[in-house]
Amino acid sequence: MNRNKSFPASTIRIALEGISLRRGTRAVLREVNFEVPAGQITVLFGPSGVGKTTCLRLIAGFERPSAGVVKLGEEIVSSETQWVPPRNRRVGFCFQEDALWPALTAAEHIQIPLRTFMNNRDDIHRRTEDILNSMGLAAFADRYPAQLSGGEKRRLALARALAMEPAYLLLDEPLSSVEGPMREELIRRLRECRSEDRAILAVTHQLDEALALGDRLVILSGGRVVREGQLCEVVRNPLNRDAAQLVGYRNYFSGRLENGTLISPFGHWITNSAGVEKQIRLAAFPEDFRAWPDVQGEAIIQECRPSSRVYRVQAVCSTDCFEALAETMLETGQRARLRCVNPPAVLEDRPV
Amino acid sequence: MKQRFQGGWFLRGALMIVLILPVLVLVVSSGPDKAGAFWNSWRVFDRYALERLVTSIQLAFWITFFALGFGLIVYGGYCGLSPKTRPFLGVLALLPLSYPPFGAASAWMIFITRLEHPGEGRILWDAHGTLSRILYSVFGGGWILGLCLWPIAFLLLTMAAGPQRSQMEAAQLGMSRWSAFRKVVWPAWRMPLITAGAVIFYLGLLQFEVPSLLQLQVYPLEIFIQFTARFSDWSAFLLCLPYLLVVVPMAWGMPRAPGGLAIHAGEPPYRWQSSGLRAAALAGTALVFALSILVPLASLMRHAGSVSLMWRVTTEHAPIVIRSLLYAITAAAGVVILGTWFTSAFNTKHHPLVPACLLALFVLPGVLIGAGWLQIRSYWPGVQPDALMAATLLAAYITHTFLLGYGAGILLWGYYGIRQREFDSLLHVGAFPYVRWLLLPALWRPGLQATVLVMLVLWGDVGMTILLYPPGGDTLAVEYYNLLHYGSESRTASIGLLLLLVPALTLMVAFALTARARS
Numbered sequence: 001m002n003r004n005k006s007f008p009a010s011t012i013r014i015a016l017e018g019i020s021l022r023r024g025t026r027a028v029l030r031e032v033n034f035e036v037p038a039g040q041i042t043v044l045f046g047p048s049g050v051g052k053t054t055c056l057r058l059i060a061g062f063e064r065p066s067a068g069v070v071k072l073g074e075e076i077v078s079s080e081t082q083w084v085p086p087r088n089r090r091v092g093f094c095f096q097e098d099a100l101w102p103a104l105t106a107a108e109h110i111q112i113p114l115r116t117f118m119n120n121r122d123d124i125h126r127r128t129e130d131i132l133n134s135m136g137l138a139a140f141a142d143r144y145p146a147q148l149s150g151g152e153k154r155r156l157a158l159a160r161a162l163a164m165e166p167a168y169l170l171l172d173e174p175l176s177s178v179e180g181p182m183r184e185e186l187i188r189r190l191r192e193c194r195s196e197d198r199a200i201l202a203v204t205h206q207l208d209e210a211l212a213l214g215d216r217l218v219i220l221s222g223g224r225v226v227r228e229g230q231l232c233e234v235v236r237n238p239l240n241r242d243a244a245q246l247v248g249y250r251n252y253f254s255g256r257l258e259n260g261t262l263i264s265p266f267g268h269w270i271t272n273s274a275g276v277e278k279q280i281r282l283a284a285f286p287e288d289f290r291a292w293p294d295v296q297g298e299a300i301i302q303e304c305r306p307s308s309r310v311y312r313v314q315a316v317c318s319t320d321c322f323e324a325l326a327e328t329m330l331e332t333g334q335r336a337r338l339r340c341v342n343p344p345a346v347l348e349d350r351p352v
Numbered sequence: 353m354k355q356r357f358q359g360g361w362f363l364r365g366a367l368m369i370v371l372i373l374p375v376l377v378l379v380v381s382s383g384p385d386k387a388g389a390f391w392n393s394w395r396v397f398d399r400y401a402l403e404r405l406v407t408s409i410q411l412a413f414w415i416t417f418f419a420l421g422f423g424l425i426v427y428g429g430y431c432g433l434s435p436k437t438r439p440f441l442g443v444l445a446l447l448p449l450s451y452p453p454f455g456a457a458s459a460w461m462i463f464i465t466r467l468e469h470p471g472e473g474r475i476l477w478d479a480h481g482t483l484s485r486i487l488y489s490v491f492g493g494g495w496i497l498g499l500c501l502w503p504i505a506f507l508l509l510t511m512a513a514g515p516q517r518s519q520m521e522a523a524q525l526g527m528s529r530w531s532a533f534r535k536v537v538w539p540a541w542r543m544p545l546i547t548a549g550a551v552i553f554y555l556g557l558l559q560f561e562v563p564s565l566l567q568l569q570v571y572p573l574e575i576f577i578q579f580t581a582r583f584s585d586w587s588a589f590l591l592c593l594p595y596l597l598v599v600v601p602m603a604w605g606m607p608r609a610p611g612g613l614a615i616h617a618g619e620p621p622y623r624w625q626s627s628g629l630r631a632a633a634l635a636g637t638a639l640v641f642a643l644s645i646l647v648p649l650a651s652l653m654r655h656a657g658s659v660s661l662m663w664r665v666t667t668e669h670a671p672i673v674i675r676s677l678l679y680a681i682t683a684a685a686g687v688v689i690l691g692t693w694f695t696s697a698f699n700t701k702h703h704p705l706v707p708a709c710l711l712a713l714f715v716l717p718g719v720l721i722g723a724g725w726l727q728i729r730s731y732w733p734g735v736q737p738d739a740l741m742a743a744t745l746l747a748a749y750i751t752h753t754f755l756l757g758y759g760a761g762i763l764l765w766g767y768y769g770i771r772q773r774e775f776d777s778l779l780h781v782g783a784f785p786y787v788r789w790l791l792l793p794a795l796w797r798p799g800l801q802a803t804v805l806v807m808l809v810l811w812g813d814v815g816m817t818i819l820l821y822p823p824g825g826d827t828l829a830v831e832y833y834n835l836l837h838y839g840s841e842s843r844t845a846s847i848g849l850l851l852l853l854v855p856a857l858t859l860m861v862a863f864a865l866t867a868r869a870r871s
Binding site: 087088089091092099102104113115117 | 775789
């Protein structure tokens, strides 16, 4: 891939097709398939150790897959028979550890990637200033990484990656170790990096980061992609228990679809699936459930803790555990009634 | 991952072949051509050789004992200092290493003689020569060499991870002092001490300059005799085999040892809380420095006579000093640059065969490497030019100490960071701009320090230089070694002072250059 080659925006995308990776006898990734389109931030989300960073490293070319294909645009860059060196992939990488050059100033961090494709000294200086300004680092141009705070280092790492003018930007845990207003600032700047000629893939294990940053969500669990789609769609319809668990669903229960109505012990809802009749598995967020004291209630309170203006309740109903919100403090062991106030998500992989 | 410079396995293989070539040539050209002669040649391991081997082992034991003891005492002082003042002690600790051990031995010989007979018929102490008898024994040799080699133990202890303050504070909450030592301090010290002990022990086994001054019949002397008196390279090689048989399996096994030598990063090591302990540790440190630096320095200065004589000797020997420095620095820079290039291919995996080979070259006596290169040089037709002699000497220096370059390379790449290298692999730059823009700014300081450290090892070399450089073109160490046997005492002492001060000054200049904190 040549830096000077211009790509039509439509060809900019990352695709992992059937990617597997083994380390010794351990399978790190198993048949991973997903796409990262241009113009959006795709977040690869999952618990620690499921192979998220490994996916980034495969895309950058730091590692090679045991099977499958990595495509950047239309070109296969990694497969069993083909391999394009990292420097020819037009990839920018933001490491979780920043990986800044300790002996170079912030300005030099930007100048060096620029010098790989620009010759004019004035142009390089101008562009360096622009990039530092856009990242709010103009005041730190002459500082070394050791003289920068965690958030400034992270912005510098991002600025350095952007200075390479990458078509593919890979961000490994971009918000880790950045707190408070700096975090909001960084999220804003990362979202400003979106453009039609750039595909951005960020990795995180924090749900709030994924929700704040992403347009699309790819959920990885056990070395496999368990759900992929637009962020809202994935959160509203996780489709399977693994994905639901990871995006914050805590209440799982059975229901029945009858004559276009979804019937469950915790409420009835009208759906648009008339004529379908079947048992289904449902999932709901704690925020969708309400609990209130009732001596005839089917649930027994296990724990009740204050959470802003309401209370967060854990209760056992039959043998299942539920999390709900309550408007009053409930005592442990007290009987209560549970209701689901919003339509739950339907899980497709576990028919009851 | 394919990183920059990672290609070129062919070139790396070629370098390895060049490095082991002198030993191969020596073995092939001098080996017996008949089976009977082959079996006969093993008779070189006779009673005398075995007796000398026992003496060498005894000497190495005492060297290790003293060096580890002194190293631990100075490390105690290091832990008594604040983190800001520690680097100064670290640089100061390199001074004993910068002085060739036979120079220290001659200084101690002068010191003890002066102590016993201060002159003008007076006897200061010890009329019966007990101190001399102790000095001219394996114990005395161990003492002198222990005072030269303790920085190895000290430096490895300071490089190792811990015990750190948080670990010690956690230990104080629920453990007795003995338990804290057993469970926190000892695990942190174990591997650096074992490694340092092994390195010092083998350096002790290789010693022949100091023992020969102390009139001790040691095993390497037997090897040297085979080369120089009996002209039997093959016998000398056979006598070297015990070194290889022990060292190579050790090199193979070391990286696999549980709790390997972890390099310290992050939190500085623990600082003694008790002021009494701190004072005792610092007093011990001062005593070790006095014994290892001040005693040799004062003895030589006293013996060197007038300042005018010292100045005359210095000006007369200026060309030799410059030549010696040039050889040592060029070879050291070559070792570090080649070592850095060589290790750039190794990300995290190191095939144990590579360090084992390099360790074998390091532990083989320098004279064997020198004889191998001499053999190679002898294939040159006609009169050998001076440049060829200089080139073979540099090649021998590099061959013998390439292990240090390999170690320096691994440390330098570790300092640079694997993630930085991964990021670099995304940049579309050639090898030369990559070195100029990224590697040099980051690595020139530790690289220069490593170069100076290797230079210190080469500065005092006698064995290889005597074999490979023609008389009249000697280095300062060789000149001094020769004068020790037949030179005038004050002149010899003046040269000894030069031998001590030049590397010390070089060391100070290099560390002053690199001390300016940039990051």
